Amino acid sequence: MQDKKKAVGNAVFLLLIFGLTVYGVFHGEDLGALMQAIRRADIRWLAAGVCLVLIYIWGESVIIWYMMRSFGICLKKRICFLFSSVGFFFSCITPSATGGQPMQIYYMNKEKIPVPVATVILMIVTITYKLVLVVIGIGILLFGQGFLHRYLEGIFPVYVLGVALNVFCVTFMTALVFHPVLAERIILAGMDWMEKLHLIRKKRSRRSKFRDSMEVYRETAEYLKEHKMVIANVIGITFVQRLALFSVTWMVYRAFGLEGTPVWDVVLLQGVISVSVDMLPLPGGMGISESLFLKIFPKVFASMTLPAMVLSRGLGYYTQLLISAMFTAAAQVYYMTRERGCPDRSVYTQQAQEESGPGMD
Numbered sequence: 001m002q003d004k005k006k007a008v009g010n011a012v013f014l015l016l017i018f019g020l021t022v023y024g025v026f027h028g029e030d031l032g033a034l035m036q037a038i039r040r041a042d043i044r045w046l047a048a049g050v051c052l053v054l055i056y057i058w059g060e061s062v063i064i065w066y067m068m069r070s071f072g073i074c075l076k077k078r079i080c081f082l083f084s085s086v087g088f089f090f091s092c093i094t095p096s097a098t099g100g101q102p103m104q105i106y107y108m109n110k111e112k113i114p115v116p117v118a119t120v121i122l123m124i125v126t127i128t129y130k131l132v133l134v135v136i137g138i139g140i141l142l143f144g145q146g147f148l149h150r151y152l153e154g155i156f157p158v159y160v161l162g163v164a165l166n167v168f169c170v171t172f173m174t175a176l177v178f179h180p181v182l183a184e185r186i187i188l189a190g191m192d193w194m195e196k197l198h199l200i201r202k203k204r205s206r207r208s209k210f211r212d213s214m215e216v217y218r219e220t221a222e223y224l225k226e227h228k229m230v231i232a233n234v235i236g237i238t239f240v241q242r243l244a245l246f247s248v249t250w251m252v253y254r255a256f257g258l259e260g261t262p263v264w265d266v267v268l269l270q271g272v273i274s275v276s277v278d279m280l281p282l283p284g285g286m287g288i289s290e291s292l293f294l295k296i297f298p299k300v301f302a303s304m305t306l307p308a309m310v311l312s313r314g315l316g317y318y319t320q321l322l323i324s325a326m327f328t329a330a331a332q333v334y335y336m337t338r339e340r341g342c343p344d345r346s347v348y349t350q351q352a353q354e355e356s357g358p359g360m361d
Helices: 002-026 031-039 043-070 077-093 100-109 115-143 145-178 180-196 204-226 228-246 248-255 263-277 288-296 298-341 350-355
Strands: none
Touching (some): 031 298, 043 228, 077 100, 115 204, 145 288, 180 204, 204 228, 228 263
16 A cells, blocks of 8 residues: 555656646747757657667666676576666656666566675666766866866856765765675664654664665675676776767757767766756656756757757657666566466576577577
8 A cells, every 4th residue: 555655656746847847848938949940850860869778778787687697697688678677667757766776676586586686786786877977077077177167157056066966875885885884883873863853763673674774785895895897897888878878969969960069078968967967856857957958058059959958858868768668568568477377487597598698689
């Protein structure tokens, strides 16, 4: 019953944010002129943008597949693609992307993957994902002064806040991983302080769940110490994955036949938006992403900024949502069908090992 209420609440919140976003973006605009501009876009470049979205989703599936193998678990790449799609779909529709990993663990459990293993893998995916954003964010602050003055003066406080929140998140998660005892003491002390101030109720179950979660961080630390090369490769794949999604906006730029702005300026500007909104409690950064696009991209798209925002967000977020939704539905159908026909099937078989090849099978 509680899960149903939470699902309904998330759906209502998503629809409310979507409605406010549509109103805020299109209120007072000439929708006819907007549609004419969009129709003039070269479909070939937009198709390339869709391919980049697929690469983005596929990139996480490669990471999951690769790390599973380091645990001795052999899965088909198409199964990992389903896991990746499930994660992106539920991340897109829940505040702060909180719904993605629990649902991935749910589906991984159907492949007889132990929950601690799945949790450690997804923890590392989260850390590396945010680490890439931190590197981009700090890199621009340190080495991109000209870039900052050219494009970001109007949103600089929002950008700095986004960088700071991501740095805090990565630092906090790293501390939990490499200094779990110290982190546990600090967090338990914080709980005591909030309970004394009656900010939260005193519950034994909360502390029990927290100690269970700390065990996951300890296991993650052990994995990181023993698989340094694996982590380095995961970070490299994550960079490529993130840049693929950021490059969607460049495809929109070329679809309108525009020239003159370097490709890296467009890609990094889209990265700036991701850094700025990643930690905000909004599904897919909805609302704030559109607003930031309209503030920082006029120097790139000029009069085409609004049509460009519609296409860029349409490809980067809504197409991603649609594709991941389709494969999430496919995952549900696949596992329902398989459980009816062969409920005891396990991935730990020689057949799975033989069928795991270098490409999507």
